[in-house]
Amino acid sequence: MAYMSYVIGVDFGTDSVRALVIDATNGKEMATAVHYYSRWKQGKYCNPTESQFRQHPLDYLEGLEISVKKALAQCTPDVKSQVKGISVDTTGSTVVAINKQGVPLSLTSGFEENPNAMFLLWKDHTAVKEAAEINKLAKTWGGTNFTKYVGGVYSSEWFWAKTLHMLRVDANVRQAAYSWIEHCDWIPAVLTGVEDASQIKRSRCAAGHKAMWHEEFDGLPSEEFLTRLDPLLKDLRSRLYKDTYTSDIAAGNLSLEWAEKLGLSQEVIVGVGAFDAHMGAVGAQIEPYALSKVMGTSTCDMLIAPLSEVDGKLVKGICGQVSGSIIPGMMGMEAGQSAFGDVYAWFQQLLVWPVQQMLSRTSLIDAPTKAKLEEEITANLIDVLSEQAQHIPVTESGILALDWLNGRRTPDANQVVKGAVAGLDLGSDAPRIFKALVEATAFGAKSIIDRFVAEGIPIRSVIGLGGVAKKSPFVMQTLADVLNMPIKIARSEQACALGAGMFATVSAGIYASVEEASAKMGSGFEQEYKPVPEHATFYGQIYQKYCKLGVFVEKEMSSSE
Ligand SMILES: Nc1ncnc2c1ncn2[C@@H]1O[C@H](COP(=O)(O)OP(=O)(O)O)[C@@H](O)[C@H]1O
Numbered sequence: 146m147a148y149m150s151y152v153i154g155v156d157f158g159t160d161s162v163r164a165l166v167i168d169a170t171n172g173k174e175m176a177t178a179v180h181y182y183s184r185w186k187q188g189k190y191c192n193p194t195e196s197q198f199r200q201h202p203l204d205y206l207e208g209l210e211i212s213v214k215k216a217l218a219q220c221t222p223d224v225k226s227q228v229k230g231i232s233v234d235t236t237g238s239t240v241v242a243i244n245k246q247g248v249p250l251s252l253t254s255g256f257e258e259n260p261n262a263m264f265l266l267w268k269d270h271t272a273v274k275e276a277a278e279i280n281k282l283a284k285t286w287g288g289t290n291f292t293k294y295v296g297g298v299y300s301s302e303w304f305w306a307k308t309l310h311m312l313r314v315d316a317n318v319r320q321a322a323y324s325w326i327e328h329c330d331w332i333p334a335v336l337t338g339v340e341d342a343s344q345i346k347r348s349r350c351a352a353g354h355k356a357m358w359h360e361e362f363d364g365l366p367s368e369e370f371l372t373r374l375d376p377l378l379k380d381l382r383s384r385l386y387k388d389t390y391t392s393d394i395a396a397g398n399l400s401l402e403w404a405e406k407l408g409l410s411q412e413v414i415v416g417v418g419a420f421d422a423h424m425g426a427v428g429a430q431i432e433p434y435a436l437s438k439v440m441g442t443s444t445c446d447m448l449i450a451p452l453s454e455v456d457g458k459l460v461k462g463i464c465g466q467v468s469g470s471i472i473p474g475m476m477g478m479e480a481g482q483s484a485f486g487d488v489y490a491w492f493q494q495l496l497v498w499p500v501q502q503m504l505s506r507t508s509l510i511d512a513p514t515k516a517k518l519e520e521e522i523t524a525n526l527i528d529v530l531s532e533q534a535q536h537i538p539v540t541e542s543g544i545l546a547l548d549w550l551n552g553r554r555t556p557d558a559n560q561v562v563k564g565a566v567a568g569l570d571l572g573s574d575a576p577r578i579f580k581a582l583v584e585a586t587a588f589g590a591k592s593i594i595d596r597f598v599a600e601g602i603p604i605r606s607v608i609g610l611g612g613v614a615k616k617s618p619f620v621m622q623t624l625a626d627v628l629n630m631p632i633k634i635a636r637s638e639q640a641c642a643l644g645a646g647m648f649a650t651v652s653a654g655i656y657a658s659v660e661e662a663s664a665k666m667g668s669g670f671e672q673e674y675k676p677v678p679e680h681a682t683f684y685g686q687i688y689q690k691y692c693k694l695g696v697f698v699e700k701e702m703s704s705s706e
């Protein structure tokens with residue numbers, strides 16, 4: 146029974162954190178607030194040319210407090226006093242070294258400004274070498290291949306590669322690190338006031354998809370495998386975890402400190418965390434064999450299947466199949482593209498660069514006007530490009546691009562492959578190149594669906610959510626044409642936070658299951674993009690060329706991970 150109950154869903158994205166206060170009876174979104182990470186916004190602790198992307202835990206703590214308080218400030222005291230649960234989702238694998246008390250090292254003395262003691266964001270690819278070593282050893286050591294439930298290929302975006310890389314490159318971090326933790330496990334531990342690393346409840350979703358945790362292995366990969374990988378990993382397994390928890394489970398009650406900070410009761414239940422895309426898929430009312438695509442900077446493509454229907458099936462080249470990772474009792478499968486909206490953002494930056502340079506040099510206009518101009522151009526450029534690109538006949542452009550600007554997540558993770566633009570001539574203007582980049586991201590999406598189907602997992606429908614799905618009819622129509630499938634767009638502006646709210650209702654005991662919460666709180670779909678048959682036929686041919694270009698670039702332009 147959900148009489149007068151409210152929950153808070155908190156969604157930690159790549160750039161910002163959003164808090165959403167939701168009516169548990171019907172899913173009505175009562176209030177929302179966003180906070181952009183201040184250190185991250187300044188580019189601190191990152192080095193994109195080295196693929197180093199670090200986030201300071203203070204960005205998360207400040208963002209949590211500010212966003213939740215701002216959202217609650219818009220609610221009546223009645224609503225505030227009836228908040229029953231909070232659940233969070235975060236990006237991942239986004240990991241940090243912690244001390245015995247579970248505190249990230251960058252929050253301890255001497256490590257405040259050390260990027261290696263901060264969270265390694267999902268898109269940090271500094272551990273490419275370690276991922277390659279894991280892949281090699283897994284296939285050659287003669288024991289269990291621990292990559293078998295993560296698609297058979299381990300990625301540098303994931304837990305063990307990042308952890309090992311940090312242990313190798315930073316002796317101070319190595320000496321001070323007691324254990325390591327995912328962002329989605331740390332926030333619930335903070336909110337519930339856990340002060341012992343061994344007591345932190347670890348998410349099934351993060352453990353299964355990124356750390357090769359599986360019941361069949363009795364937890365994480367064996368000590369023998371890990372120490373063979375590198376003796377630096379000796380005994381770490383015993384300081385991590387054996388049990389994992391699905392996100393319908395309570396992590397605990399809100400601590401006194403955080404209850405006071407947020408102005409909530411200590412009776413509020415905090416749920417076990419999970420990744421943004423997983424909770425987003427639930428927020429967008431995922432159902433078996435509906436591919437739920439969270440389309441933002443990257444994409445995460447989520448799928449659920451009844452356990453009995455995929456029993457014994459190993460899906461090659463995806464980012465894992467984990468029982469309960471999305472919905473408890475179902476097999477959760479994840480795939481995705483390491484760059485999606487980021488491909489468009491890259492092109493936008495490329496075009497804005499000369500404008501920035503010229504503006505900084507000219508004396509014709511004053512500084513505030515320059516800043517305003519630059520801001521306006523940046524904010525509108527993708528829309529203007531889309532507007533122009535949609536008037537170019539689908540069959541006209543001969544430009545062909547590859548979307549691997551941040552490596553390839555699926556199929557067959559390889560973070561060292563590169564993007565490409567081919568077929569340029571003197572008529573290749575900005576809208577035409579942009580159109581080719583959009584098509585490339587759509588072809589990348591098709592290759593994921595093709596892999597699922599080839600591995601015996603049918604895709605019956607496609608759901609779109611996330612920034613790009615909401616903002617860009619041009620991208621979505623191109624995607625529908627390339628996939629030759631209709632795409633339904635989730636209505637909620639905040640599907641990930643809404644999904645977190647649904648989990649909060651279950652862990653707080655308001656609803657008995659995630660399915661029930663989703664049925665009661667889901668907000669349905671706002672529109673559907675349908676494929677244009679002639680476009681689909683044309684793109685069917687171009688896709689073959691995209692695949693050939695991919696084979697060439699992978700072989701000639703990048704070394705394998
Ligand atoms: N009008 C647009 N058309 C297509 N892509 C867009 C548009 N506006 C922004 N984007 C892309 O959306 C991405 C951000 O998506 P969003 O879902 O808001 O963020 P996040 O992935 O961090 O959750 C950026 O990579 C940006 O390039």
Ligand SMILES: O=C(CO)[C@@H](O)[C@@H](O)COP(=O)(O)O
Nearest residue numbers: 158159236237420441442443
């Ligand atoms: O990789 C995962 C989940 O497995 C995501 O957290 C990661 O792609 C982050 O995506 P967004 O930046 O939130 O679009």
